[in-house]
Amino acid sequence: MQFDKHTSIYLQIAEYLYDRILSGEWPDGQRIPSIRDMAVQLEVNPNTVTRTYTLLQEEGTLENQRGIGYFTAADARQKVLDQKREAFVRNELPAIFATMEQVGLTKNDLIDQFETYQKEQKQS
Incomplete structure (x- = not known):
C-alpha cells in the first residue's frame, strides 16, 4: 500500500x-485480519x-x-455506504457544482454524461 503523506496513515488504512467492505470482500459479520496480521x-x-480498528469500532463498522478477534458489523456495508455518501455530498459535490457553473454545464448535461458513463461501464 502506498501512503499519501498529506493524510494520516490510520485514516488511509x-x-x-x-473498500474491502464495499467490494464485498469482507461481508457483514466477517472476521477480518488481526491487528498484527494487518500491520x-x-x-x-x-x-x-x-x-484504525478503534476508530471503526467506535463508529460501529x-x-x-x-x-x-475483529469482525465487520452486521450492518457494516450500509454504515460505510451512508458515511461515504454523506462525505461525497458535503465535500465533493459543492466543488463539482461550482465547476459546472464556471464552464456552463447544466443539470441535463450532467445527466447525459452520467448515462453515457453507465452505458460504457456495462459494455466493459
Whole structure:
C-alpha cells in the first residue's frame, strides 16, 4: 500500500478497510485480519492499525469479539455506504457544482454524461 503523506496513515488504512467492505470482500459479520496480521500486510506499526480498528469500532463498522478477534458489523456495508455518501455530498459535490457553473454545464448535461458513463461501464 502506498501512503499519501498529506493524510494520516490510520485514516488511509480506514479507507482501505472501507473498500474491502464495499467490494464485498469482507461481508457483514466477517472476521477480518488481526491487528498484527494487518500491520504485517500493510507494513505499518501495529499501533497504527489499532488506532484504525478503534476508530471503526467506535463508529460501529467493526466489532471486537473478545478472545476471538475483529469482525465487520452486521450492518457494516450500509454504515460505510451512508458515511461515504454523506462525505461525497458535503465535500465533493459543492466543488463539482461550482465547476459546472464556471464552464456552463447544466443539470441535463450532467445527466447525459452520467448515462453515457453507465452505458460504457456495462459494455466493459
